[in-house]
Amino acid sequence: MQPTSCSSEPNQRIARIAAHLNPPNTQMGESSGPARWNCRAKGGSSGFKVAILGAAGGIGQPLAMLMKMNPLVSVLHLYDVVNTHGVTADISHMDTGAVVRGFLGQQQLEDAVTGVDVVIIPAGVPRKPGMTRDDLFNINAGIVKTLCEAIAKCSPQAIVNIISNPVNSTVPIAAEVFKKAGTYDPRRVLGVTMLDVVRANTFVGEVMGLDPREVDCPVVGGHAGVTILPLLSQVKPPCSFTQKEIDYLTDRIQNGGTEVVEAKAGTGSATLSMAYAAVKFADACLRGLRGDAGVVECAYVSSQVTELPFFASKVRLGRAGVEEIYPLGPLNEYERAGLEKAKKELAESIQKGVSFVRK
Numbered sequence: 536m537q538p539t540s541c542s543s544e545p546n547q548r549i550a551r552i553a554a555h556l557n558p559p560n561t562q563m564g565e566s567s568g569p570a571r572w573n574c575r576a577k578g579g580s581s582g583f584k585v586a587i588l589g590a591a592g593g594i595g596q597p598l599a600m601l602m603k604m605n606p607l608v609s610v611l612h613l614y615d616v617v618n619t620h621g622v623t624a625d626i627s628h629m630d631t632g633a634v635v636r637g638f639l640g641q642q643q644l645e646d647a648v649t650g651v652d653v654v655i656i657p658a659g660v661p662r663k664p665g666m667t668r669d670d671l672f673n674i675n676a677g678i679v680k681t682l683c684e685a686i687a688k689c690s691p692q693a694i695v696n697i698i699s700n701p702v703n704s705t706v707p708i709a710a711e712v713f714k715k716a717g718t719y720d721p722r723r724v725l726g727v728t729m730l731d732v733v734r735a736n737t738f739v740g741e742v743m744g745l746d747p748r749e750v751d752c753p754v755v756g757g758h759a760g761v762t763i764l765p766l767l768s769q770v771k772p773p774c775s776f777t778q779k780e781i782d783y784l785t786d787r788i789q790n791g792g793t794e795v796v797e798a799k800a801g802t803g804s805a806t807l808s809m810a811y812a813a814v815k816f817a818d819a820c821l822r823g824l825r826g827d828a829g830v831v832e833c834a835y836v837s838s839q840v841t842e843l844p845f846f847a848s849k850v851r852l853g854r855a856g857v858e859e860i861y862p863l864g865p866l867n868e869y870e871r872a873g874l875e876k877a878k879k880e881l882a883e884s885i886q887k888g889v890s891f892v893r894k
């Protein structure tokens with residue numbers, strides 16, 4: 536039997552492994568060249584480069600794990616201001632195709648986002664019981680702004696998936712940063728509202744005795760309280776709900792995040808279901824980039840579906856990012872009333888985000 540062919544000499548192979556087991560000193564704030572810590576010199580698969588910013592966090596870690604399992608990903612950049620190396624070492628041992636590289640601290644941010652196709656941002660603080668998502672604005676607005684400045688500079692062509700709350704304001708913040716840098720492409724900045732859809736499908740499935748994988752419930756508007764507007768009249772397969780069921784489902788979907796925050800009792804908010812939803816959404820973006828037809832998901836994007844500059848609705852994803860935004864379709868009276876409430880709160884959150892960057 537012929538030995539497996541390999542381009543490098545055994546000594547070089549060992550040296551390469553040793554180099555990655557003894558990474559350069561990359562404590563926060565220290566810098567040591569562009570390729571910080573490559574956990575493998577060569578990738579096995581051809582595919583897309585994805586960066587996760589906030590990769591050591593509650594969402595970031597399972598998200599990194601699931602993206603490492605995604606066959607469309609060939610290179611995975613993990614960036615955080617703490618603990619990136621541990622997460623990178625851990626995930627790099629998974630025998631899947633993607634090469635994993637870790638980046639730690641602000642000085643390595645630009646390297647982390649250079650040349651990537653998709654950037655996913657779950658960086659920032661989560662809620663504690665009693666807080667609204669807007670209460671996170673003071674800390675997370677600045678974090679998202681800084682991260683987007685680096686993306687605008689180093690990867691202006693990347694598709695950006697924003698998870699950090701309050702999404703209703705952080706997406707407008709990102710848009711303003713890209714506008715300022717002269718690199719804004721509204722098709723490439725997407726607020727991740729997928730968890731609302733995931734929850735809606737689950738809860739509708741529970742009520743109707745359906746497999747949640749067969750349920751498709753559009754959720755439009757935004758990602759906080761009353762701005763989360765499930766369109767139960769458009770659920771597929773078509774379902775006939777009683778008013779009591781509509782009230783229950785609307786309330787549960789709008790407050791699903793708070794349900795988890797309270798259950799976690801001060802230790803954080805949804806992380807595992809969010810990582811699942813983020814991967815589902817990022818995978819849709821990657822399939823769109825690959826040129827797959829008919830990739831449609833809900834997302835919070837620059838939009839003309841209502842008079843507001845940003846709104847979540849069904850969008851078709853393609854090579855350029857958001858290639859089509861679908862109208863809301865027929866709403867019943869209950870949903871029309873919900874839409875008016877949602878728009879009022881959304882308008883304020885959008886303005887708050889825009890003003891933060893323009894001030």
Ligand SMILES: NC(=O)C1=CN([C@@H]2O[C@H](COP(=O)(O)OP(=O)(O)OC[C@H]3O[C@@H](n4cnc5c(N)ncnc54)[C@H](O)[C@@H]3O)[C@@H](O)[C@H]2O)C=CC1
Pocket residue numbers: 588589590591592593594595614615616617657658659660661662671675678681682697698699700701702727728729730731758803804805806809
């Ligand atoms: N869009 C959505 O549906 C959801 C959004 N979220 C939001 O996601 C965000 C993250 O949540 P968790 O992962 O649970 O929080 P976490 O606190 O567990 O993790 C956040 C990570 O961000 C990192 N980080 C902080 N500042 C950073 C910076 N300047 N650059 C890079 N990384 C930085 C932290 O070091 C930490 O590792 C929160 O704002 C939360 O509200 C959470 C669930 C659902």
Ligand SMILES: O=C([O-])CC(=O)C(=O)O
Pocket residue numbers: 661662668700730791792793795796804805
């Ligand atoms: O509720 C939170 O703070 C986190 C979040 O956005 C969600 O779980 O939908």
